[in-house]
Amino acid sequence: MYAISKLRAGWQWCAAPELWSRRRTAGEAVPAVVLGLLAAGTEELLRGGELRLWVVPSMVMVLSLLKRRLPVSVLVVTSALAGFSGGFALLLMVVAWSSGHRIAGAGRALGAFTASYILYVGVTVAMTWSGLRPLTQVLFTTLCFLATTLVTGLASRYWTQRRTLLHALQERNAQLIRERTMIVGQARLMERQRIAQDMHDSLGHQLALISVHPGALEVDPELTVRQREAVGVLRGASGRAIHEPREVVGILRDDVAGPGRGGEDGQRVAQGPRSRPGRGAWS
Numbered sequence: 001m002y003a004i005s006k007l008r009a010g011w012q013w014c015a016a017p018e019l020w021s022r023r024r025t026a027g028e029a030v031p032a033v034v035l036g037l038l039a040a041g042t043e044e045l046l047r048g049g050e051l052r053l054w055v056v057p058s059m060v061m062v063l064s065l066l067k068r069r070l071p072v073s074v075l076v077v078t079s080a081l082a083g084f085s086g087g088f089a090l091l092l093m094v095v096a097w098s099s100g101h102r103i104a105g106a107g108r109a110l111g112a113f114t115a116s117y118i119l120y121v122g123v124t125v126a127m128t129w130s131g132l133r134p135l136t137q138v139l140f141t142t143l144c145f146l147a148t149t150l151v152t153g154l155a156s157r158y159w160t161q162r163r164t165l166l167h168a169l170q171e172r173n174a175q176l177i178r179e180r181t182m183i184v185g186q187a188r189l190m191e192r193q194r195i196a197q198d199m200h201d202s203l204g205h206q207l208a209l210i211s212v213h214p215g216a217l218e219v220d221p222e223l224t225v226r227q228r229e230a231v232g233v234l235r236g237a238s239g240r241a242i243h244e245p246r247e248v249v250g251i252l253r254d255d256v257a258g259p260g261r262g263g264e265d266g267q268r269v270a271q272g273p274r275s276r277p278g279r280g281a282w283s
Contacts, residue, residue: 032064035094039087046086056087067095071102072112079116079149083123083141089148092120096149100156113153120145211238 036057043053059081067074078095082088103109124141125134214235 028065028068031094032061035064035091036061038090042087042089043085052085052087056085060088060091063091064094067098068102071095071099072108075099075103075112076115076119079145080119080123083120083125084127093148093152096152097156100153101160109153109157113150116149117142117145120149207238211235214238 039060040053040057043056063074063078063081075095078088078092082092099112100109103112121138121141124144125137128137214231
């Protein structure tokens with residue numbers, strides 16, 4: 001039980017919940033197995049011993065699973081092992097891609113790839129020492145490292161930085177859209193307030209005068225009964241004309257006072273003014 005709990009704790013540390021979800025875990029396990037099988041096939045082609053035929057694929061799978069958790073360490077170790085055995089060559093390219101966008105900081109990435117280069121060249125030259133001049137071997141090994149590891153890491157880092165930049169631009173664009181929407185809403189509220197003030201100052205005053213004059217004519221003793229009835233009808237119509245704009249102005253002012261009710265009040269304007277109890281004078 002103790003050993004099982006330790007293995008479980010080690011797996012949780014390796015999996016890093018903030019890095020691996022369950023889907024990501026399955027997605028990493030499959031490439032690890034494929035890389036292990038390819039490493040076994042490479043060792044078989046290179047006619048390695050039976051021990052290497054089992055050890056190298058196992059190490060490849062373990063390093064493949066650790067590349068997300070320990071990108072620097074896995075890159076350095078894989079570079080040294082790639083110089084020792086050709087079965088780690090494909091894994092080195094995969095690890096270089098993963099480390100290119102997981103190692104934080106340009107200085108740290110430069111140090112990791114420099115150390116990997118030194119180990120790769122040193123181990124490779126030591127394992128393949130022949131009658132060739134050392135400088136030729138170092139040059140050939142350097143070209144192999146540049147083609148398989150450094151270029152892959154640089155491409156991965158460029159792709160990661162480009163994706164980060166695009167994400168930042170998308171967030172900035174969304175923020176600008178939200179700010180523009182707020183500005184448009186504020187401009188709409190200010191325009192409603194201006195319309196309400198104009199109706200209050202101009203239209204209300206004119207309608208009040210229209211209502212007062214028929215009231216004065218209605219009490220004129222020189223008018224006939226029919227004329228007084230006509231004046232009464234005119235006075236009632238002017239009173240109703242005062243009441244309806246008063247409702248519209250009230251709705252506009254409510255929109256300015258409470259922007260969150262703009263949609264509801266907009267529907268009320270479209271439906272037409274309705275009487276409101278308690279609202280008797282222009283304010």
